[in-house]
Structures are given as C-alpha cells and as structure tokens.
Amino acid sequence: MTGLLAAATSAADKRIAFRAGLASGTIQRLPGAFNPLVAKLIQEIGFEGVYVSGAVVSADLALPDIGLTTLTEVSGRGQQIARVTDLPVLIDADTGFGEPMNAARTVTIVEDAGIAGLHLEDQVNPKRCGHLDGKAVVPTGEMVRRLRAAVTARRDPNFVICARTDAAGIEGIDAAIERVKAYAEAGADLIFTEALHTVAEFERFRAAISTPLLANMTEFGKSELIPAPTLERIGYNAVIYPVTTLRLAMFAAEVGLREIFAEGTQSGLLDKMQHRSRLYELLRYEGYSEFDSEIFDFTLEGDR
Structure with a gap:
C-alpha cells in the first residue's frame, strides 16, 4: 500500500x-x-x-x-x-x-x-x-x-x-x-x-x-x-x-486531432500513443488490485 x-x-x-x-x-x-x-x-x-x-x-x-x-x-x-x-x-x-x-x-x-x-x-x-x-x-x-x-x-x-x-x-x-x-x-x-x-x-x-x-x-x-x-x-x-512536457503533449495532441479530423480514424496514430499497458503500469493498477484483494479477502458465514 x-x-x-x-x-x-x-x-x-x-x-x-x-x-x-x-x-x-x-x-x-x-x-x-x-x-x-x-x-x-x-x-x-x-x-x-x-x-x-x-x-x-x-x-x-x-x-x-x-x-x-x-x-x-x-x-x-x-x-x-x-x-x-x-x-x-x-x-x-x-x-x-x-x-x-x-x-x-x-x-x-x-x-x-x-x-x-x-x-x-x-x-x-x-x-x-x-x-x-x-x-x-x-x-x-x-x-x-x-x-x-x-x-x-x-x-x-x-x-x-x-x-x-x-x-x-x-x-x-x-x-x-x-x-x-x-x-x-x-x-x-x-x-x-x-x-x-x-x-x-x-x-x-x-x-x-x-x-x-x-x-x-x-x-x-x-x-x-x-x-x-x-x-x-x-x-x-x-x-x-x-513548459517542456506541456509543449510536447500539445504538439502531439494537435497532430493527432488533425489526423482524426482529416482521416476519420485514429488507426494511423497508434504507434504515437502511450499503450494502455504502459499507462496501467504507471498508474500501478496491479498494486491496487492486490490491495483490494487483501482488504476484501473474507467470507460471510451463517445466515445472518
């Protein structure tokens, strides 16, 4: 945790x-x-x-x-x-x-x-x-x-x-x-x-x-x-x-949005995107899952 x-x-x-x-x-x-x-x-x-x-x-x-x-x-x-x-x-x-x-x-x-x-x-x-x-x-x-x-x-x-x-x-x-x-x-x-x-x-x-x-x-x-x-x-x-990271992000966002506007799809941009797995790694999804399991790892007994 x-x-x-x-x-x-x-x-x-x-x-x-x-x-x-x-x-x-x-x-x-x-x-x-x-x-x-x-x-x-x-x-x-x-x-x-x-x-x-x-x-x-x-x-x-x-x-x-x-x-x-x-x-x-x-x-x-x-x-x-x-x-x-x-x-x-x-x-x-x-x-x-x-x-x-x-x-x-x-x-x-x-x-x-x-x-x-x-x-x-x-x-x-x-x-x-x-x-x-x-x-x-x-x-x-x-x-x-x-x-x-x-x-x-x-x-x-x-x-x-x-x-x-x-x-x-x-x-x-x-x-x-x-x-x-x-x-x-x-x-x-x-x-x-x-x-x-x-x-x-x-x-x-x-x-x-x-x-x-x-x-x-x-x-x-x-x-x-x-x-x-x-x-x-x-x-x-x-x-x-x-301002470096904002400039990098805004440049990439503008390029991508213009391509979607022109082509009607983002399929040509996938190699320019952070992959979902990398985002989840940065967000530590696995750690949250483990924590959730530890907290809620119990069973209810009886008919109460």
Missing part, C-alpha cells in the same frame, strides 16, 4: 532532500509537470525534483501568463502534484498574489499543500511571462519587503524560498546582480535569474554571488538552451524545464 494512493515520503522529508540536493554540488533537474501523472513519470525516469510552472497552470486553464490565476488555483494544482510524488516540488508563486502580506499567506498555503519550495519574482503585479518584452520590476526595497514577509511566514525552516529577478533584461545584468544580493540578504535561499541569454551571462551571476542559483531552460525564449552538465560546471545548483 505504501506509495500507492499518495507519496510515501513526507513533505518535511522532501524539503530536507531539496535543501540537501541544492548543497550537493550536483545540479538538481526539475522538469515541469502539467498534471500529477507527469510528475509520476518524472520520478520514475530519475530526475531530482518536479517543477510547477505558473505559465503552465495558466495555459491549462486556457489563459495567458499575465497574472490571471489565483493562489487557490495554483496551490491546488501544486498539492495534486506534490501528493503523488516522492520528489520535492518547487512551485511558481508569481509575485506572491498581491502585497507582502499576500506573499506571506501564499507561503503558508503552499507549505500546507506539501510543496518543498516556491519562488517569488520582482515584477510588478500583475506580472508577465518572463521571456516576453514589456516587463516592469518593482523597486528593490519593495521586493525585499515581499521576501521578508515570506521568510517570516515560513513555519518549516527547510521550506525553500527562492527569489526570481526579471531585472537583467530591463535594468541590465549589473543591476540585477545588485538586486539579488539584497534578496539573499533578505533571506532568499535560492536565486532564479530569469531570461539570461548566454553561458557568459550565467557565469557572471555565479561569479558575483554565493547563494545557490537556479537556471530556467525554457524553449523559444531568450535563453540559450544550455545542457545541465554545463550549468553544473558553471556552478548552478538547479535547472527547471517549465
């Missing part, structure tokens, strides 16, 4: 594992999961963690990533994902969904959802996708207040609070480095440098600060797609692939 209906690992232990991973010298790879089943696949393949992207939660609701989702929607999806995996889950909490007090409440809600950490960004509220133009950032002091509120609200000291800066493309890399130094001093455990372009820019951040660093390797954005071993060599501690 262990790990069947929910993860066998406690939220506290996942947070300990996440912190240990960030300090290990081995880069922590966190692909994005657009649903709980993908999180189970991420674990089975052997990654170190799972990421829940705000852009993906928005897209799943057929909304653009411009701050339209709510804390309830984001934390609810995060809880669904975190409960099925033994891996630590890092979640995108945008700007904290409001003022510093809202950011504090966001930490408590996300903590209660069993998640290992969140990141807060220094964009104005409502935010924009980090790889779009036209972003604006709040003054450094305002982001520091946002982070201090979040750190103060944290009850589990191992819960990771990550500060994301979008300032590099707006104010320049030097200004962004000065910002993240202030964010680390305010209590951020991890720094997320958004929309850097080249290996050299990632190296500049690593040389400038000692706080653990997270890289965002999202497709079709402003960043060069740098391999994880290269990021590890530079000294980055974690890397996320936020």
